[in-house]
Amino acid sequence: MMRKPASLAIGLALAVLGGCQREERETRPEPVLGESQQAVPVTALEPGGNRPQFSNPKAAQFEGNAYHISQGKTLFSAFNCNGCHSNGGGGMGPALMDEKWLYGNSIESIHASIRDGRPNGMPTFGRLIPDDQLWELAAYVKSMGGNVPSAAAPGRNDDMMARPAENRMPNAATQGRTP
Amino acid sequence: MPILRVIGALGLTALPAPVARGSADRTRNAQKLAPTRSAMASHVADVKGRTSRPGQVVAVAGLVAVSMMSPAAAQQGPAITPPAAAAPPDDGQWTMPAKNYASTRYSELSEINEGDVGKLQVAFTFSTGINKGHEAAPLVIGGTMYIVTPYPNILYALDLTKPSAPLKWFYRPNPEPAAQGVACCDVVNRGAAFSNGRIFFNTLDGHTIAVDANTGQAIWNTKVGNINIGETVTMAPLVVKDKVLVGNSGGEMGVRGWIKALDANDGHVVWTAYNTGPDAEVLIGPEFKPFYDMDKGKDLGVSSWPPDAWKIGGGNVWGWIGYDPELDLIYHGTGNPGPWNPDLRPGDNKWTAGIFARNPDTGAAHWYYQWTPHDQHDYDGINEQILLDMNWEGKPRKVLVRPDRNGYVYILDRTTGEVLSAKPFGAVNSSKGVDLKTGRLIDNPEKRPTTGKVVRDICPTAAGVKDWQPSAFSPRTGLLYIPHNNLCMDEEGTEVNYIAGTPYVGMNVRMIPGPGGHRGEFTAWDLANQKPAWKLKENFPVWSGALVTAGDVVFYGTMEGWFKAVSAKTGDLLWQFKTSSGIIGQPITYRGPDGHQYVAVLAGVGGWAGAVVSGDLDPRDATAALGFVNAMKDLKDVTTPGGSLYVFRLP
Numbered sequence: 001m002m003r004k005p006a007s008l009a010i011g012l013a014l015a016v017l018g019g020c021q022r023e024e025r026e027t028r029p030e031p032v033l034g035e036s037q038q039a040v041p042v043t044a045l046e047p048g049g050n051r052p053q054f055s056n057p058k059a060a061q062f063e064g065n066a067y068h069i070s071q072g073k074t075l076f077s078a079f080n081c082n083g084c085h086s087n088g089g090g091g092m093g094p095a096l097m098d099e100k101w102l103y104g105n106s107i108e109s110i111h112a113s114i115r116d117g118r119p120n121g122m123p124t125f126g127r128l129i130p131d132d133q134l135w136e137l138a139a140y141v142k143s144m145g146g147n148v149p150s151a152a153a154p155g156r157n158d159d160m161m162a163r164p165a166e167n168r169m170p171n172a173a174t175q176g177r178t179p
Numbered sequence: 180m181p182i183l184r185v186i187g188a189l190g191l192t193a194l195p196a197p198v199a200r201g202s203a204d205r206t207r208n209a210q211k212l213a214p215t216r217s218a219m220a221s222h223v224a225d226v227k228g229r230t231s232r233p234g235q236v237v238a239v240a241g242l243v244a245v246s247m248m249s250p251a252a253a254q255q256g257p258a259i260t261p262p263a264a265a266a267p268p269d270d271g272q273w274t275m276p277a278k279n280y281a282s283t284r285y286s287e288l289s290e291i292n293e294g295d296v297g298k299l300q301v302a303f304t305f306s307t308g309i310n311k312g313h314e315a316a317p318l319v320i321g322g323t324m325y326i327v328t329p330y331p332n333i334l335y336a337l338d339l340t341k342p343s344a345p346l347k348w349f350y351r352p353n354p355e356p357a358a359q360g361v362a363c364c365d366v367v368n369r370g371a372a373f374s375n376g377r378i379f380f381n382t383l384d385g386h387t388i389a390v391d392a393n394t395g396q397a398i399w400n401t402k403v404g405n406i407n408i409g410e411t412v413t414m415a416p417l418v419v420k421d422k423v424l425v426g427n428s429g430g431e432m433g434v435r436g437w438i439k440a441l442d443a444n445d446g447h448v449v450w451t452a453y454n455t456g457p458d459a460e461v462l463i464g465p466e467f468k469p470f471y472d473m474d475k476g477k478d479l480g481v482s483s484w485p486p487d488a489w490k491i492g493g494g495n496v497w498g499w500i501g502y503d504p505e506l507d508l509i510y511h512g513t514g515n516p517g518p519w520n521p522d523l524r525p526g527d528n529k530w531t532a533g534i535f536a537r538n539p540d541t542g543a544a545h546w547y548y549q550w551t552p553h554d555q556h557d558y559d560g561i562n563e564q565i566l567l568d569m570n571w572e573g574k575p576r577k578v579l580v581r582p583d584r585n586g587y588v589y590i591l592d593r594t595t596g597e598v599l600s601a602k603p604f605g606a607v608n609s610s611k612g613v614d615l616k617t618g619r620l621i622d623n624p625e626k627r628p629t630t631g632k633v634v635r636d637i638c639p640t641a642a643g644v645k646d647w648q649p650s651a652f653s654p655r656t657g658l659l660y661i662p663h664n665n666l667c668m669d670e671e672g673t674e675v676n677y678i679a680g681t682p683y684v685g686m687n688v689r690m691i692p693g694p695g696g697h698r699g700e701f702t703a704w705d706l707a708n709q710k711p712a713w714k715l716k717e718n719f720p721v722w723s724g725a726l727v728t729a730g731d732v733v734f735y736g737t738m739e740g741w742f743k744a745v746s747a748k749t750g751d752l753l754w755q756f757k758t759s760s761g762i763i764g765q766p767i768t769y770r771g772p773d774g775h776q777y778v779a780v781l782a783g784v785g786g787w788a789g790a791v792v793s794g795d796l797d798p799r800d801a802t803a804a805l806g807f808v809n810a811m812k813d814l815k816d817v818t819t820p821g822g823s824l825y826v827f828r829l830p
Contacts, residue, residue: 083682121360
């Protein structure tokens with residue numbers, strides 16, 4: 001009979017630990033002008049057979065990290081990314097919240113797209129935006145399609161919704177009063 | 180003779196003209212429609228007003244009494260007509276998108292008419308190979324048809340003298356692909372212009388090109404725009420005398436608007452007029468005499484802005500230009516001020532969202548009127564202007580008619596810029612009318628968007644009651660045929676940074692269907708009485724141009740892909756054909772080398788309204804494509820992209 005509480009406790013501990021990691025970040029980030037120059041192929045085809053791909057160390061640091069994603073969300077408006085990609089649905093640029101990725105869906109690929117630009121209209125931001133902020137943008141862009149742990153996902157924009165968010169709606173249990 | 184029999188049944192006497200192929204079919208159709216009074220009247224009016232052509236009948240007697248019944252003849256007062264100099268007699272060609280300088284989009288051809296239009300069938304088709312929005316009008320000069328596509332702006336020439344119109348030549352300008360990333364609302368092109376053996380057109384990356392109409396060889400190529408500041412060119416040029424008039428796009432990118440005149444011979448820039456900034460750069464000088472006090476004063480293009488905001492303030496010229504050869508004035512609108520968020524640019528924001536009359540040789544401004552001072556909702560002032568002569572309160576006036584984005588059909592005196600009338604032609608609550616004393620639009624403070632606050636149910640939307648999609652005017656009915664939108668929106672102002680070459684908007688927008696739930700309308704506007712004669716509802720915004728003919732048939736397309744012919748008098752649907760993709764192009768009509776009338780239109784959905792399909796956007800984001808996607812969520816269910824030319828004729 002002790003089994004259940006034990007597993008519960010372990011689960012809880014894991015969840016709490018996970019919660020710690022969601023905001024983990026470097027207190028002394030790299031100098032702002034440092035750039036990630038690792039090559040990022042935009043195709044799965046590799047004549048002569050696939051060679052192993054090495055992940056950029058920054059990828060793990062930024063991807064799925066709540067702090068960096070939320071910073072990325074702020075930067076997404078500050079650098080007018082939303083002017084073309086709206087809030088993920090696209091406009092002048094392609095949608096970012098759907099399952100289609102023209103140049104790869106890894107955070108490295110997204111980072112490379114922002115840094116170097118792409119030929120059909122994506123500008124290059126590599127010399128305008130510091131590298132860590134590029135990674136934050138990439139982390140946010142990757143999260144837009146919901147492809148991110150829920151513990152790290154940023155809040156959605158509710159202001160343009162036709163009705164308030166569910167958590168701001170009157171609750172039936174409280175008979176219309178806000179709890 | 181079947182024709183005799185039908186006319187005889189109406190109690191009339193008529194002589195048959197030389198009968199061409201298919202005349203029996205057309206007569207059968209006329210018989211079918213004969214019971215309705217309007218059809219009968221139209222048939223007769225049609226017969227009366229023309230010279231003899233193959234397949235037509237010439238009336239000799241007994242027609243006058245019946246033709247009086249037609250609405251055109253029954254109308255009060257003298258007819259409303261375009262000035263002869265700006266709308267010369269129809270030669271059966273189509274040399275500029277608006278048909279003529281008066282921009283009537285009216286053809287005197289009437290082989291295809293109310294009686295026989297139901298028999299239209301496909302003559303030939305042509306795939307452009309481009310999957311973006313096709314807003315252009317085909318041109319027909321002599322035995323050749325010219326089509327300019329959206330980016331990559333290929334110019335095709337089709338040989339109409341041969342069966343099924345084979346490709347004669349094509350010209351690829353190879354614009355810079357990066358230009359696609361700074362084009363606000365799909366990578367459209369609104370058409371080419373012809374003059375003196377040359378085709379002139381613009382490319383998305385900001386080049387104006389002259390091509391030999393016979394050989395397809397480029398004659399000159401002038402770079403007028405810079406994509407690195409977000410500047411593109413999407414408009415159709417207009418050729419006036421020896422000058423090619425061109426304007427820029429980029430009101431969503433903080434691009435300062437201008438219009439340039441290029442020498443048609445060698446392409447050098449003769450003059451440039453900006454639409455913001457100091458008078459010297461706006462080409463405001465001693466000739467400038469605006470009608471209203473609000474437009475008088477020195478350097479208003481600077482003083483009506485926060486410091487230096489005019490440098491990134493929009494006022495672009497991406498729409499239509501008209502020309503009155505008698506007054507020797509060109510008329511062009513100016514686009515929205517940037518950014519959209521009005522909190523960031525207090526003032527009237529001259530000379531945006533208005534209209535200029537300029538001398539075509541020097542660019543000197545003669546008058547200006549601002550449709551929407553301190554625009555708050557992206558109400559670009561760039562729609563077409565139809566130049567007409569009409570009686571106004573008993574006096575003949577030279578007028579300019581403008582169905583504007585802000586929702587009003589304006590009638591202006593085109594010699595002075597005085598507003599004679601401004602009546603709403605769709606749902607409007609963002610303003611409360613136009614004060615005819617001051618000329619000023621009366622703003623509705625309840626619908627003012629502001630930073631950090633969502634304002635709901637603003638009508639019309641940023642796309643206006645009517646956007647770029649050009650209307651057509653028939654002197655036979657006195658009606659202006661307006662394809663337009665029926666949409667409202669929520670707006671929320673946001674902070675925005677100016678970064679050259681990126682969007683400068685500062686507004687979240689979310690569009691919804693307007694009153695009634697349908698998103699498009701096609702309105703026949705009675706200019707003499709300033710009210711609608713009839714209205715058609717369409718599920719989607721009517722984003723195509725309109726065309727009207729002396730056959731009293733109006734053509735337009737829907738975003739589902741229906742190409743429709745309706746009665747110019749009643750709006751009754753006479754014929755429709757489902758094309759391969761949604762239609763946002765401008766229909767035209769011409770007399771082919773075989774002497775018969777043809778109707779042509781480009782299908783190929785896209786544009787701002789169709790970006791959800793042509794750009795494959797995600798409708799879960801209500802703000803996608805500057806909010807338009809929210810109103811067009813189901814467009815992907817009914818059409819797919821792909822540009823094709825369709826040309827129709829009678830069997």
